[in-house]
Amino acid sequence: MNECTHRNLLLLTPPKDRIRCRHCHLTIKREELDRRWCPECFEADGVKRTDFEEVVDEKSKGIAYRCEDCGIFISVDDQEPKRAQAGG
Secondary structure (H helix, E strand, O other): OOOOOOOOEEEEOOOOOEEEEOOOOOEEEHHHOOOOOOHHHHHHHOOOOOOEEEEOOHHHHOOEEEEOOOOEEEEOOOOOOEEOOOOO
């Protein structure tokens, strides 16, 4: 059994939301958008379309923590904490 009291917690921020072009459906991270218009529509049609919609990952809505002492992940939605996997 784990003897850790989980007093050294690190708040894990959810991944950044993405945006999707309403015309060609290209999905891209907001910070990857070089200009205000869709790069796919501009390359294919030469049209500067700026009509995007937010894409929110349902898994990223919860709050999660990681114990810096034992490496366990704790999510507000979970019934039981999950053990951290190597390499992540």
